[in-house]
Amino acid sequence: MPKPLTDQEKRKQISVRGLAGVENVSDLKTNFNRHLHFTLVKDRNVATKRDYYFALANTVRDHLVGRWIRTQQHYYEKDPKRVYYLSLEFYMGRTLQNTMVNLALENACDEATYQLGLDMEELQDIEEDAGLGNGGLGRLAACFLDSMASLGLAAYGYGIRYEFGIFNQKIVNGWQVEEADDWLRYGNPWEKARPEYMRPVHFYGRVEHTPEGVKWVDTQVVLALPYDTPVPGYRNNVVNTMRLWSAKAPCDFNLKDFNVGGYIQAVLDRNLAENISRVLYPNDNFFEGKELRLKQEYFVVAATLQDIVRRFKSSKFGSTEVVRVDLSTLPDKVAIQLNDTHPAMAIPELMRILLDTEHQTWEKAWDIVTRTCAYTNHTVLPEALERWPIDLFQNLLPRHLEIIFEINRRHLERIANLYPGDHDRLRRMSLVEEGDQKKINMAHLCIVGSHAVNGVARIHSDIIKATLFKDFYEVDPHKFQNKTNGITPRRWLVMCNPGLAEVIAERIGEDYIRDLDQLKNLLEFVDDDSLIRDIAKIKQENKLKFSAYLEEHYKVKINPNSMFDVQVKRIHEYKRQLLNCLHIITLYNRIKKEPNKNWTPRTIMIGGKAAPGYHTAKLIIRLITAIGDIVNHDEVVGDRLKVIFLENYKVTLAEKIIPASDLSEQISTAGTEASGTGNMKFMLNGALTIGTMDGANVEMAEEAGEENLFIFGMRVDDVDAMDKSGYDAMEYYNRIPELKQAMDQIAGGYFSPDQHDLFKDIVNMLLHHDRFKVFADYEAYIKCQDKVSALYKNPKEWTKMVIHNIAGCGKFSSDRTISQYAREIWGMEPSLERIPPPTSAFTSGYSTKKINVNLRNGLKTRNLPYN
Incomplete structure (x- = not known):
């Protein structure tokens, strides 16, 4: 049996769901009604359940905003190394309950909605899943964002804001039927558009080599419009950012190519550009070599790297604001993690920026790229490995093809020096695969252009070293690592199974939520009849609840x-x-x-x-x-x-x-x-x-x-x-x-x-x-x-x-995984320190007095670098 808590320990213990103070509940109710009235322009006579969900979501979001701005200010002041997690998929699911858990607001919101005569579960069910992923890879990215915020890392997730996520599956006469996932139909209360940070992305065109340098000209431009979503850490006041790009046609898209008579068609053709962020490709562990997919992959990379360079150049040292001109220190301040080969274009794109825009030498540029980028491999299945046809590259990204060819030439020169006369090895290790149709092997590009390559479980990492990337491992064994995947215990225990989370907390305290290794302390109670009884009881309650769900939705009694x-x-x-x-x-x-x-x-x-x-x-x-x-x-x-x-x-x-x-x-x-x-x-x-x-x-x-x-x-x-x-x-x-x-x-x-x-x-x-x-x-x-x-x-x-x-789950926390990435790949140290909270839920850290003085002095507004 566990030792009884002392009165002092009882006072210190906080429910995993958070306290519901009277003042907090009162504030939540006030702000709920404020949002219903001012944000949604409704009163209780005409408001729908969806209106109530949006009012609650905006109320909870208010508690994020001050922390969000304060966190970004903190990063700007301290100038830590930043990690950029590039992924074509972020399978986030719902945000409301997860945010309440991480901000310790769940009990207070429960009580507030109850007092307002509303049902919290009904409101939560109205939220659409953000299904911007196919399965494990996209959900892993979401768990990693939670852990990076919970560990206090200066981290950013970058991806695409797909208008349509993974399809909704209907079963009709036993067959799967796909329906479009119009998840943005009613709006998304968690995102904030940032048109001031819109970036141009270029496609097609041709390459000019001049005495002044290389120019990529006559391109077609698509604009990347960022939408920011807050990612709160677990009760540490850290709120990081997931920035997703949406494709927009520039105002003059195609118009210059048409006479007055073609104006309508020209405007309609803007959709061609905006299709880039229209839909998530619904393939898991299968490569589909479509031009639109390559456009998506380059689109997210090109926009993100512009953002990274902008943020790197606008920095602050102590009390002095400095614009960094030289990118040679980029790897000291920036880590880029490629989540599988989908963002592999980051390697040639960063080379292009360094060579053509920053006018670095090839050797210097390549050193910067390889020290900045790292690659995670997610599969050994051959049909999943990306191999892009050279003809497609030549048409869509001609400058990048030149850079890849030069990367390959230098890479093969090195291999030939290490293994003279071994022509088969050169063929196997080339970035360019010969055959009926020449193709670029994107995994090979990632390995050559990264300083670290990791699998996602020990057996998987061993397999890629012994088979898939054996030749590369023999040449650069120091690059290869293992980072066994993990899951966030906040969503996958505290949020989805609060009964079990409480039963565990009663035995070993609540710190396990931040340090899952503490679950091994449950082994002391493995023969404890009361724990056995409690865990069996929670499981049965969960089964009864799910049985009722199945009976309601599937009309089957089990x-x-x-x-x-x-x-x-x-x-x-x-x-x-x-x-x-x-x-x-x-x-x-x-x-x-x-x-x-x-x-x-x-x-x-x-x-x-x-x-x-x-x-x-x-x-x-x-x-x-x-x-x-x-x-x-x-x-x-x-x-x-x-x-x-x-x-x-x-x-x-x-x-x-x-x-x-x-x-x-x-x-x-x-x-x-x-x-x-x-x-x-x-x-x-x-x-x-x-x-x-x-x-x-x-x-x-x-x-x-x-x-x-x-x-x-x-x-x-x-x-x-x-x-x-x-x-x-x-x-x-x-x-x-x-x-x-x-x-x-x-x-x-x-x-x-x-x-x-x-x-x-x-x-x-x-x-x-x-x-x-x-x-x-x-x-x-x-x-x-x-x-x-x-x-x-x-x-x-x-x-x-x-x-x-x-009790054996401790290793499988994404906190452990991310701590290992940080220390062993990114050169960063996790921090369990809490950022000081904002003075209220609704302040950003600026005083009204300071803002008024700035306005009176006529200070020019600018894009602050901490965004």
């Missing part, structure tokens, strides 16, 4: 006492939702064969989106829904087995399902999942993992003890050996009766009685050309699932295993 067995992630062959399907069919057949046996009841939920052009993935969704149609209506099976496809999986749905899950399915083929972060979210929220030794599962097993996970199947070495010897799916099909029965049912139309050959493509793939070797792990997976079912019948032992898992 057994809340059944095991919630969940696999939610992008639908992809390598993630092996098909292996899960084969287990479902096997379990179904067993129940049908022995209906009177004491089966462990399961509700199996699978969710995720398939890329619109990915036929096999869409067919996998159809198979899952078809299996559910048969299983869920079989009276013999009853509520012992239910199969649900979770429609439109997104951040907000993840926040509901993960706290309610008992079993987390992480079953990719060993060596294919770079890291995974969903696995960490389930672990932190008290679900047990069934998985292969892939990605971060390996380290999760180390931290919690392999005996506390359900590990099965081939390891990376086994997969490699099978690749060499050959994988024969038919051998497993002919040898394992339950597997044969399941496959025959799929092939024979058991699950598609109206169209017997509906799943012929899946059957053909699994039997004859399955890259991910589903059958090879089938037996081990089924046996492991039998162990899961047996343990679930013993709730106490199950929950003790859950406690071991939660």
Whole structure:
């Protein structure tokens, strides 16, 4: 049992949700009504629930503004090194509740809305997800922004403000149908447009080499308009900035090319420029070489680098404002992290600025670039690696192609000196791939142009050194690092599972929210009946709540006492939702064969989106829904087995399902999942993992003890050996009766009685050309699932295993990941110091007196460099 708190300790302890002081609640109500009246121009007689959401959002945002301005002033005064995280995706989800958690306003806002006669959960549900990402890569970027602010790093996230984010998924007759995600339809209360910082971005044109230097001329210009979103740290008064660029046509776009008669068409053609930020490409782990995508990648990079140089040049040393003219000290003050190869154009673009605008020598410019840039690799799948056709480059970015060619020439010269006569090595390591169509290998460009290259889990980092980038590792081993991914405990525990967060805080205090390693202190209570009882109770409450959600939204009644067995992630062959399907069919057949046996009841939920052009993935969704149609209506099976496809999986749905899950399915083929972060979210929220030794599962097993996970199947070495010897799916099909029965049912139309050959493509793939070797792990997976079912019948032992898992989560905080990036790549030191709060929620740190004096003196306004 935990020691009872002293009165002094009780007074010091603050709820993880924040205090609800009477004065605070009164202020919130006043400001809520002020925003309803003055911002939204409504009164309570005509206001809608959406109006109430916007009034609440603006009220909470007021508490950010002073801290936001104060933080940027602080960075300007202190001139720390700054990190710029460049990502084509930021999968932020909703902002309101996360902001309340980080500012300790949640209880006060709950109370204020209650007193106003409103329901907080109803208001939160009105907010649209900011779905500017496909999956893990974009959500990781969002977690990293939270951690950078919580660790007091001077950090900026830079990306694109897509008008349409990841599509909304509808399931119609069992098939995925895509609908546009018009998330900005009603406006976004969290962003602030900054037209004063608009930047020109150039495309097309030609290159002139003159005695004065190189000029890129006759270009087409698109303007990049920045929108800033505040990113609050956890209760430290730090508010960093995520700046997303929106494409705008200049006023004279195309007009100069038209006579008066073509004026209307010229104005309409402005859309061609503005399409750049129109829509997020909905591909995950798949490269689509479209011109618009390359435009997006260069657009965000070109605008961002102009911003970085502007901010670097306008600096302050002590009390003296200085304009830096020389960029030679840029790496001392700037770190640029490339989130995968999508922002790889930062390397040639920074070279272009240094060579053509700043007139640096090649050697000096290259030194600056390589010391500034670092690259994170997110995948080993060949179809995901970016390779852009040279013809496309020549047309769209001719100057950058010249620079890449020169980078490659010097790079190959170095390799030839190190390995004389090894022409095959030169071919393998070239930035330019020969073939029917010459292409630029963007990963090779990132490695050559960066001082650090990292994978996102230890096994993944080892694989890229041993296989994908083996040649580069042999040449520059010092560049290669590992940075195992993490998740922010603020959103993925405190916010989405407050009951569990409180139960943990009661045992070990609240500091674990900032230092997740402290969760290991839970091991002292692993045999404590009261903790076991409390954790089991919270899980059951979460399951009951999610069961009610499913009944409301899916019109299906499920057994809340059944095991919630969940696999939610992008639908992809390598993630092996098909292996899960084969287990479902096997379990179904067993129940049908022995209906009177004491089966462990399961509700199996699978969710995720398939890329619109990915036929096999869409067919996998159809198979899952078809299996559910048969299983869920079989009276013999009853509520012992239910199969649900979770429609439109997104951040907000993840926040509901993960706290309610008992079993987390992480079953990719060993060596294919770079890291995974969903696995960490389930672990932190008290679900047990069934998985292969892939990605971060390996380290999760180390931290919690392999005996506390359900590990099965081939390891990376086994997969490699099978690749060499050959994988024969038919051998497993002919040898394992339950597997044969399941496959025959799929092939024979058991699950598609109206169209017997509906799943012929899946059957053909699994039997004859399955890259991910589903059958090879089938037996081990089924046996492991039998162990899961047996343990679930013993709730106490199950929950003790859950406690071991939660206690082992410390390593998987994004705070730890970002601390390692900061110290080992960016040359920065995290700070747990709090910036002094503004004098009130609504002041920026300027006194009214000072502002009035400045106005009287007629001081000219200017773009202050701290923005």
